[in-house]
Amino acid sequence: MYRYDEFDHTFVHERVAQFRGQVNRRLSGELSEEEFRPLRLMNGLYLQLHAYMLRVAVPYGTLSSRQMRMLAHIARRYDKGYAHFTTRQNIQYNWPALSDVADILHDLASVEMHALQTSGNCIRNVTADQYAGAAADEIEDPRIHAEVIRQWSSLHPEFSFLPRKFKIAVTGAPNDRAAVKVHDIGLRMLRGPSGEAGFEVMVGGGQGRTPMIAKTIREFLPKQHLISYLEAILRVYNLLGRRDNIYKARIKILVHEVGAEVFRDMVEDEWALIKGTPVELPPGEMERIRTYFAPPAFEALADLAPEFDRRRLVDPVFAAWTRTNLFEHRQPGYAIVNVSLKPEGGVPGDAEADQMDGIADLADRYSFGEIRVTHEQNLTLPHVRKTDLYALWQALQSLGLATANIGTVTDIIACPGLDYCSLANARSIPIAQQISQRFADMDRVHNIGELKIKISGCINACGHHHVGHIGILGVDKKGEEFYQITLGGDATETAAIGDIIGPAFPYDGVADAVETIVDTYVALRQNGERFVDTYRRLGGEPFKEKLYAAR
Amino acid sequence: MSTRKRKPGLYMATANRLVDGEVVFLATDGTWAEDVTAGAAVDEKAADDSLAAAERSADACVVVGPYLIEITRGADGAVWPTLYREQMRALGPSVRTDLGKQAGPSARRIISDVPL
Numbered sequence: 001m002y003r004y005d006e007f008d009h010t011f012v013h014e015r016v017a018q019f020r021g022q023v024n025r026r027l028s029g030e031l032s033e034e035e036f037r038p039l040r041l042m043n044g045l046y047l048q049l050h051a052y053m054l055r056v057a058v059p060y061g062t063l064s065s066r067q068m069r070m071l072a073h074i075a076r077r078y079d080k081g082y083a084h085f086t087t088r089q090n091i092q093y094n095w096p097a098l099s100d101v102a103d104i105l106h107d108l109a110s111v112e113m114h115a116l117q118t119s120g121n122c123i124r125n126v127t128a129d130q131y132a133g134a135a136a137d138e139i140e141d142p143r144i145h146a147e148v149i150r151q152w153s154s155l156h157p158e159f160s161f162l163p164r165k166f167k168i169a170v171t172g173a174p175n176d177r178a179a180v181k182v183h184d185i186g187l188r189m190l191r192g193p194s195g196e197a198g199f200e201v202m203v204g205g206g207q208g209r210t211p212m213i214a215k216t217i218r219e220f221l222p223k224q225h226l227i228s229y230l231e232a233i234l235r236v237y238n239l240l241g242r243r244d245n246i247y248k249a250r251i252k253i254l255v256h257e258v259g260a261e262v263f264r265d266m267v268e269d270e271w272a273l274i275k276g277t278p279v280e281l282p283p284g285e286m287e288r289i290r291t292y293f294a295p296p297a298f299e300a301l302a303d304l305a306p307e308f309d310r311r312r313l314v315d316p317v318f319a320a321w322t323r324t325n326l327f328e329h330r331q332p333g334y335a336i337v338n339v340s341l342k343p344e345g346g347v348p349g350d351a352e353a354d355q356m357d358g359i360a361d362l363a364d365r366y367s368f369g370e371i372r373v374t375h376e377q378n379l380t381l382p383h384v385r386k387t388d389l390y391a392l393w394q395a396l397q398s399l400g401l402a403t404a405n406i407g408t409v410t411d412i413i414a415c416p417g418l419d420y421c422s423l424a425n426a427r428s429i430p431i432a433q434q435i436s437q438r439f440a441d442m443d444r445v446h447n448i449g450e451l452k453i454k455i456s457g458c459i460n461a462c463g464h465h466h467v468g469h470i471g472i473l474g475v476d477k478k479g480e481e482f483y484q485i486t487l488g489g490d491a492t493e494t495a496a497i498g499d500i501i502g503p504a505f506p507y508d509g510v511a512d513a514v515e516t517i518v519d520t521y522v523a524l525r526q527n528g529e530r531f532v533d534t535y536r537r538l539g540g541e542p543f544k545e546k547l548y549a550a551r
Numbered sequence: 552m553s554t555r556k557r558k559p560g561l562y563m564a565t566a567n568r569l570v571d572g573e574v575v576f577l578a579t580d581g582t583w584a585e586d587v588t589a590g591a592a593v594d595e596k597a598a599d600d601s602l603a604a605a606e607r608s609a610d611a612c613v614v615v616g617p618y619l620i621e622i623t624r625g626a627d628g629a630v631w632p633t634l635y636r637e638q639m640r641a642l643g644p645s646v647r648t649d650l651g652k653q654a655g656p657s658a659r660r661i662i663s664d665v666p667l
Contacts, residue, residue, distance in 0.1 A: 026569075026612075029611070029612040033616070050573075050574055050640060050643055051571070051572035052572035080650055094644075096572075097571035098569065098570055098571060347646055347647075418636060418639055429646045430645060430646055433646065479635065480635075
């Protein structure tokens with residue numbers, strides 16, 4: 001884990017004191033709402049449909065057990081006992097009082113957390129593969145570079161007022177679990193010609209009202225040049241990005257309008273001016289940061305764990321959980337454990353304070369005190385001994401966190417939607433709940449296999465519907481909630497934007513429509529095909545026929 | 552204060568309370584009620600006056616973001632927001648009926664009259 005140095009501590013505490021003064025001046029009337037709004041947003045505080053909402057940064061999705069306990073404490077003391085993990089690997093509190101926010105930020109600062117870069121037209125909290133430092137397919141731990149980016153981008157004087165918000169995602173493995181191709185900048189680690197680690201640099205991806213897949217503008221960037229190259233991209237964007245039209249202000253529009261090749265040439269020209277200058281990361285700094293992410297003290301274990309295998313044989317429910325919720329660890333005898341925040345009929349991404357405390361305890365007992373937040377709104381315990389998996393699973397069951405559905409039809413991403421969000425046109429969460437209840441039979445869920453459903457309550461696409469195998473977008477049609485369905489989206493290294501399948505469905509018709517789509521897939525799939533494979537092979541027609549034939 | 556011609560009907564001024572963000576509705580006595588059924592529903596001719604009172608309250612740092620919502624009145628005189636977005640805002644999240652306004656008596660009343 002990265003630990004704050006003296007500079008970080010001082011800076012964050014000064015920022016809390018500064019915001020406390022700003023809140024006091026707002027409450028006393030010295031500051032108008034117009035004056036206060038940008039100040040609160042710079043500290044992650046929004047005013048939503050029902051109340052204020054505080055978005056707390058979880059840089060690259062990495063949390064310690066101590067930090068998780070503080071998040072639980074805040075939920076309990078200042079909120080309504082629960083909080084919401086987001087598709088940006090952050091956590092949101094739905095009910096904080098303005099008068100409490102400085103105290104909340106003070107408590108967060110005590111565990112090296114804050115709410116900076118969670119709003120505004122700056123470089124937002126950087127996201128990364130949740131399996132960082134643990135995955136068997138990893139080339140290098142992306143958190144080292146994500147932390148470098150965090151330090152470089154925090155209050156960057158040149159990039160604090162960009163044309164629009166700016167999101168960077170990093171994956172350290174060829175298999176993309178961080179959706180890097182739908183970010184403003186996506187970085188994918190790979191090996192260069194001499195075997196050295198570096199990055200494929202992709203620019204101009206994004207969702208929202210104009211979804212686009214990022215274009216590769218550099219096949220290989222040596223990692224020591226990461227900051228100067230990012231600086232070059234941001235300079236070009238800062239200069240040429242449109243500030244006259246909020247809907248055309250993201251970098252994806254610029255890259256699309258000038259073309260990826262022209263954009264790349266502009267970046268390369270800018271880079272030539274700063275490459276090798278003090279803009280680069282100082283020598284030794286990357287190695288200093290790397291020490292914070294040194295692997296934990298793994299035991300030397302055999303990869304085979306007979307007790308684990310025996311439990312799987314005798315307990316079919318445990319066996320089912322191990323098939324969906326575990327991922328291969330790089331260290332023999334260990335596994336990566338995914339903790340589903342999608343129980344049947346639950347609110348995707350929500351966790352009660354007691355569950356957060358429970359996860360923190362389990363992280364201490366079984367995973368070196370480490371927890372990750374995934375962009376799919378689940379949690380991960382990254383380093384668990386296989387021999388501990390059965391005991392861990394039993395403990396997760398008692399917390400209501402042992403649903404065996406990672407990557408399945410009920411592991412649904414859903415934005416807060418109209419239940420909480422002032423931008424939303426329709427509800428997202430109840431749609432996810434209906435689908436989750438419709439597919440309550442776990443044997444059926446496991447038979448269906450990998451299927452990613454993603455739901456957004458408005459065109460801003462916080463629920464990533466464009467890249468869902470089945471995407472669902474809530475729209476307002478003459479004062480009623482309707483839902484447009486897309487098929488064939490993909491957030492991974494084979495990223496694709498889904499195709500609209502036909503006219504929208506009313507609120508009460510969405511679960512039926514999803515079931516029809518799933519049943520059509522099951523009837524048509526060939527050996528080993530995932531939903532998205534069948535869709536790519538057959539296109540939308542068979543699904544369209546089933547969905548709309550009776551209309 | 553700008554005035555505009557409004558379509559005939561009932562209106563109510565709403566805002567968020569500054570100190571805690573709570574959704575509130577302007578009552579007849581000029582105070583802010585957390586319960587929409589305690590808010591003052593006024594006709595289109597009085598709507599601008601309600602909004603002006605709400606804006607003065609915002610200037611006095613009591614509330615933030617005041618605006619008018621359309622209101623429906625039932626046969627028994629009970630009022631609720633006409634648009635589902637405003638029903639949601641008046642009630643709290645439809646997915647947490649165990650806490651907040653969703654768990655209150657007026658929520659049950661509104662939900663039974665106008666299912667979300």
